[in-house]
Amino acid sequence: MPTTAFSHTVEDAVSNGRTPTRRTVDVVDVRELTPGVVRLTFRDEFTAANVKPAQFVNLYSSNPQHLMPRPFGVSDVDGDRVSLIFAVVGYGTDEFAHLKAGDRVDVLGPLGRPFDLRKDADYLLVGGGLGIPPLLEAAQALAGRDDCRAIAVLGYRDAHFADVYAARYADEVHSIDESEGNVLTLLERLWPELQESGRELIILSCGPTPMMKAVAEWASRRGVDAQLSMEQRMGCGYGTCVACTIDTRDGREKVCEAGPVFTAHQLGWDNK
Amino acid sequence: MNIEQELNETPTSVYAPHEWRHGTVVAGVPWKNPVGTASGTFNAYACGQFYDVSQMGSVTTKGVSPVEWLGNPGVRTAESPAGTVNAVGLQNPGVDHYLAHDLPYLKDLGATVIANVAGHCDDDYAQVVEKLAESDADMLEINVSCPNVTHGGMSVGTDPVALAKLMDRLRPMTDKPMIVKLTPNVTDIAAIARAAVEGGADCLSMINTLVGMRIDIRTGEPIIANRTGGVSGPAVFPVGLACVWRVRAALPDIPIIGIGGIDSGEKALEYLYAGANAVEVGGAALYDPTAPIRVALELEELLDSRPELTEKLAKGDTWR
Numbered sequence: 110m111p112t113t114a115f116s117h118t119v120e121d122a123v124s125n126g127r128t129p130t131r132r133t134v135d136v137v138d139v140r141e142l143t144p145g146v147v148r149l150t151f152r153d154e155f156t157a158a159n160v161k162p163a164q165f166v167n168l169y170s171s172n173p174q175h176l177m178p179r180p181f182g183v184s185d186v187d188g189d190r191v192s193l194i195f196a197v198v199g200y201g202t203d204e205f206a207h208l209k210a211g212d213r214v215d216v217l218g219p220l221g222r223p224f225d226l227r228k229d230a231d232y233l234l235v236g237g238g239l240g241i242p243p244l245l246e247a248a249q250a251l252a253g254r255d256d257c258r259a260i261a262v263l264g265y266r267d268a269h270f271a272d273v274y275a276a277r278y279a280d281e282v283h284s285i286d287e288s289e290g291n292v293l294t295l296l297e298r299l300w301p302e303l304q305e306s307g308r309e310l311i312i313l314s315c316g317p318t319p320m321m322k323a324v325a326e327w328a329s330r331r332g333v334d335a336q337l338s339m340e341q342r343m344g345c346g347y348g349t350c351v352a353c354t355i356d357t358r359d360g361r362e363k364v365c366e367a368g369p370v371f372t373a374h375q376l377g378w379d380n381k
Numbered sequence: 382m383n384i385e386q387e388l389n390e391t392p393t394s395v396y397a398p399h400e401w402r403h404g405t406v407v408a409g410v411p412w413k414n415p416v417g418t419a420s421g422t423f424n425a426y427a428c429g430q431f432y433d434v435s436q437m438g439s440v441t442t443k444g445v446s447p448v449e450w451l452g453n454p455g456v457r458t459a460e461s462p463a464g465t466v467n468a469v470g471l472q473n474p475g476v477d478h479y480l481a482h483d484l485p486y487l488k489d490l491g492a493t494v495i496a497n498v499a500g501h502c503d504d505d506y507a508q509v510v511e512k513l514a515e516s517d518a519d520m521l522e523i524n525v526s527c528p529n530v531t532h533g534g535m536s537v538g539t540d541p542v543a544l545a546k547l548m549d550r551l552r553p554m555t556d557k558p559m560i561v562k563l564t565p566n567v568t569d570i571a572a573i574a575r576a577a578v579e580g581g582a583d584c585l586s587m588i589n590t591l592v593g594m595r596i597d598i599r600t601g602e603p604i605i606a607n608r609t610g611g612v613s614g615p616a617v618f619p620v621g622l623a624c625v626w627r628v629r630a631a632l633p634d635i636p637i638i639g640i641g642g643i644d645s646g647e648k649a650l651e652y653l654y655a656g657a658n659a660v661e662v663g664g665a666a667l668y669d670p671t672a673p674i675r676v677a678l679e680l681e682e683l684l685d686s687r688p689e690l691t692e693k694l695a696k697g698d699t700w701r
Contacts, residue, residue: 125396348427352458
């Protein structure tokens with residue numbers, strides 16, 4: 110970003126009733142959880158204080174050839190520290206994976222519509238692979254609520270890289286990898302016990318689209334409401350470019366603004 | 382204010398209201414400063430959360446069609462070197478929604494509004510212009526340059542005969558200043574510009590995006606569902622600048638809004654020196670939400686030391 114003599118601090122934005130624009134923050138930790146999967150932590154009071162589960166932040170490359178943002182779901186917050194977990198899939202993620210403590214990176218956010226956690230209920234956090242991070246943030250948000258339980262149901266290709274983070278906040282963590290089955294295998298296994306509790310169940314899910322669709326249909330058959338955090342290739346990430354649309358019962362919606370969270374009903378995945 | 386106070390003054394905030402020192406006039410319409418937002422990258426609500434959009438010289442809203450358009454299927458965007466390729470296909474809720482929501486919202490804020498008009502055929506454009514003719518929009522911009530729709534858009538803007546025919550129909554429908562937005566995807570942009578002006582255009586804006594694409598080397602297939610899209614961002618800056626230069630040389634008197642790759646006050650100033658009356662910031666807003674207002678503030682500082690240029694702009698004249 111070109112240097113500017115004009116102030117655009119977070120304090121400035123807040124005092125003028127605006128959302129803070131893109132800003133430069135300090136990286137405090139970068140570690141590889143399993144080959145190709147990285148947890149990056151940066152320090153940003155505004156994101157830390159305001160982010161809600163399933164909201165995301167944009168990160169920007171320092172290379173002016175690569176200008177467009179890369180959106181990442183926030184996985185957890187510790188004081189003013191914000192963590193993301195992502196896979197290295199291209200130029201931008203590779204650059205971020207090679208950042209070190211003390212480096213700086215530009216961020217924008219938090220962005221998007223979060224999971225709705227208003228109800229007192231047992232929340233089933235059903236995640237697949239790199240869809241798990243937003244569910245860790247949901248577990249963290251639910252950890253402070255006596256009237257709710259968070260039951261993580263996590264599916265991996267191989268390494269169970271996020272179990273240790275889920276265990277920090279969730280009441281129960283169940284995980285599985287492809288050698289044994291998938292999240293539906295776990296859901297079937299847990300179902301009798303969940304039914305017995307008599308408490309309202311709500312599914313929050315994020316992962317590959319076919320997995321979420323299967324989870325939504327599983328939930329629908331059992332009368333369980335499901336909220337799905339969707340992914341679509343984004344442009345701006347804040348609602349102005351209209352690149353990241355998906356078709357819903359409410360029309361063609363922007364994932365970055367109307368989502369990323371949609372209900373199974375909005376997506377037409379509830380067989381109703 | 383004494384000198385010490387002046388030195389200690391906090392820097393101007395991109396978020397705070399500002400007293401603009403250098404206005405411009407575009408086809409008779411006064412702009413607070415010479416920097417607007419470009420169509421397709423501006424959404425009143427999304428952008429308005431970050432900065433006061435009424436502070437811009439103007440805002441150009443996304444193309445509106447007679448009825449809701451769903452646009453192209455996804456994937457709609459791919460990064461390109463120093464830019465982006467997009468093929469949204471003018472998704473918009475239609476002109477009635479625009480008249481009921483976006484336009485009054487922006488006018489209530491005090492914004493100078495350019496309504497971008499989209500169509501798949503001459504009848505579409507005419508229906509939209511008819512509805513906007515008596516609206517509060519300050520200017521209309523006829524979009525004959527979108528590369529991502531199969532009919533209308535660029536197919537009109539690359540054909541001087543079709544463009545003249547369209548303008549003959551639209552021109553008598555309203556007294557509002559009418560801008561024609563030109564595509565760079567032509568051999569001779571001056572020929573198209575001339576056709577637009579002969580058809581009654583009060584102003585020209587340029588450039589819309591350049592046709593481009595990206596291919597996913599894992600699959601060998603285009604990344605964007607529409608296969609090709611429009612390239613914008615800093616990569617297109619010299620292309621837009623040369624288009625303004627050529628059209629200014631061919632048409633000394635027509636007001637021109639320069640667009641393409643502007644992400645700083647310096648680049649905006651280059652467009653003014655090429656002969657533009659004003660500029661618009663487009664692609665930069667996609668990776669820097671406050672880019673438009675920042676460019677306006679940066680340009681203003683650069684204009685402070687250029688009284689010969691600001692005097693011309695204030696009268697609606699141009700540097701060349």
